[in-house]
Each structure stands twice: as C-alpha cells, then as structure tokens.
Amino acid sequence: MEERPVEQCPFCTADLIGEKIPYSLRERYSPPYFSRLKIGIYNRKLDMITHWQCPFCKGVWERK
Numbered sequence: 001m002e003e004r005p006v007e008q009c010p011f012c013t014a015d016l017i018g019e020k021i022p023y024s025l026r027e028r029y030s031p032p033y034f035s036r037l038k039i040g041i042y043n044r045k046l047d048m049i050t051h052w053q054c055p056f057c058k059g060v061w062e063r064k
C-alpha cells in the first residue's frame, strides 16, 4: 500500500492532497501519485514557485 501523504492548509487546515491518480494516468505524475490541490504562485523574476495558495480559503503561504 502506498502511504497517503499529509498536507494541510496552514489557515483553514483543509486537506490539500487530492484523490489518488488513476493508474492509467500515472505516467504523467511523479510519485506518490496523488494530485495536489494547492496552487503554485510563480515569481517570474525568480523563475520559480515562491508561494502556495489554498484553493479553499485563498490563503497564501511561503514555499519551504
């Protein structure tokens, strides 16, 4: 059994780990094969994702 990762929004504690990705679609994703519900906020100047946003409460926190 694959272990389900734990990730929660720091503001509303919503579960940010999505559904298990169907086996047929797994090639496109890297392990552990769960979709991520959080939204990456891209900083063009730094050319990287610097913050995450919760899709439920719209809270933004810094990427670690």
Ligand SMILES: [Zn+2]
Pocket (backbone or CB within 6 Å): 009, 010, 011, 012, 013, 014, 054, 055, 056, 057, 058, 059
């Ligand atoms: Zn939230």
